[in-house]
Amino acid sequence: MLIPIGTDAPLYHYPITTIGLIVANVVCFIVTGFGAEESLEPWVLHFGSINPIEWLSTMFAHAGFSHLIGNMFFLWGFGLVIEGKLGWWRMLMLYLAIGISQAALIQLIMLPWDRGGAVGASSAIMGLMAISLVWAPKNELKVFMILFFRVFVFDITIMWYACFYLIWEVISWTLLDDMGMGTSALHLSGALIGFGAGFVYLKKGWVDCENWDLFRVLSGKYGRYADPSTTVSSYANPELMFGKTDVSVKEDVRESNRSKRNSKRLNRINEMIDGGDFIGASEAMLTLSMEDSDSQFDESRLKKLAGGLLRANMPDDAEIYLEEYVERFPDNAAWVRVQLAQVLLVHHKRPSAALTELKQVRVSELTEEQHTTANKIAAAAKKQVNAGVRDAESEW
Numbered sequence: 001m002l003i004p005i006g007t008d009a010p011l012y013h014y015p016i017t018t019i020g021l022i023v024a025n026v027v028c029f030i031v032t033g034f035g036a037e038e039s040l041e042p043w044v045l046h047f048g049s050i051n052p053i054e055w056l057s058t059m060f061a062h063a064g065f066s067h068l069i070g071n072m073f074f075l076w077g078f079g080l081v082i083e084g085k086l087g088w089w090r091m092l093m094l095y096l097a098i099g100i101s102q103a104a105l106i107q108l109i110m111l112p113w114d115r116g117g118a119v120g121a122s123s124a125i126m127g128l129m130a131i132s133l134v135w136a137p138k139n140e141l142k143v144f145m146i147l148f149f150r151v152f153v154f155d156i157t158i159m160w161y162a163c164f165y166l167i168w169e170v171i172s173w174t175l176l177d178d179m180g181m182g183t184s185a186l187h188l189s190g191a192l193i194g195f196g197a198g199f200v201y202l203k204k205g206w207v208d209c210e211n212w213d214l215f216r217v218l219s220g221k222y223g224r225y226a227d228p229s230t231t232v233s234s235y236a237n238p239e240l241m242f243g244k245t246d247v248s249v250k251e252d253v254r255e256s257n258r259s260k261r262n263s264k265r266l267n268r269i270n271e272m273i274d275g276g277d278f279i280g281a282s283e284a285m286l287t288l289s290m291e292d293s294d295s296q297f298d299e300s301r302l303k304k305l306a307g308g309l310l311r312a313n314m315p316d317d318a319e320i321y322l323e324e325y326v327e328r329f330p331d332n333a334a335w336v337r338v339q340l341a342q343v344l345l346v347h348h349k350r351p352s353a354a355l356t357e358l359k360q361v362r363v364s365e366l367t368e369e370q371h372t373t374a375n376k377i378a379a380a381a382k383k384q385v386n387a388g389v390r391d392a393e394s395e396w
Contacts, residue, residue: 004077019080127194
């Protein structure tokens, strides 16, 4: 058996769903008594009846360690390819749709029979393999196999790998299972549904295979032989790839996806600010800023976060956002400068720096209450300077 352990397919998304499904299957295996027959019985897809609950439960039940381990290796290999293109939630929906559709179809076909059943995730995983064949036939899987007590590790294209297994399943179904409802038939039905799903996603434009899909490969119009409408990443060299420069260039997919993810993270941070979690928002924003320096708050959120941190007695954190506000919005920073002067005076013991900050404040931009506060800060700072207090060394 050729066990997939990795792929060279471009992974534009972390394998959150793939890892989550593996964990879920392991947990369910433990819950069912490590595949014990009596514990497994409620999870089985029974023939001779229609039970929608079983359409889902059968995907997370396995009849032994070897059954589980084999399926999880295959789920990892092909899950990387599919989730790498779709992202976690679209991958999850597709995986569940394949498994549930296949189970429902089998129960419908086997309705006249009242004996037997099926269990395991292999049919849904075969669907993922068929989709990988449609979307990424030229990408490679890193596989290992044990032969005569020796371990061999090598690369093989998804096209050759999938064709090998599909042909083997067809031979097994026709010669060994007499074209009956056995393991091979279950696997082939999952692969058939997966192939159809992969085709629909491709033709509807719901997935970007960058002109390396199965139909491009079979037509010979892929890679350097692609047609003039081919688009490539902005980091690619079209002349090197296609022998010409008149190839349209699109925004790099990874950068685009990263930008979308960071935008969602910034929205969540804004929700934290609206909810009053200023400390959590500050920590999340500092983390995001280290990963993407272009992610920034707008003017109102920046002021709200700084004020919230001051009220939460977090002057060090507040100072970061006060200084950022002054730098980015100097024309509207009068009150922010007053707050920054207060932090410099009270927290950092730097009266001269506080007075320097206040000198840049236009009094006309302050309310009467803010003007009173600024005067109090200025008086306290001058008093310390006159008493011989020197600015403490900056902590930054």
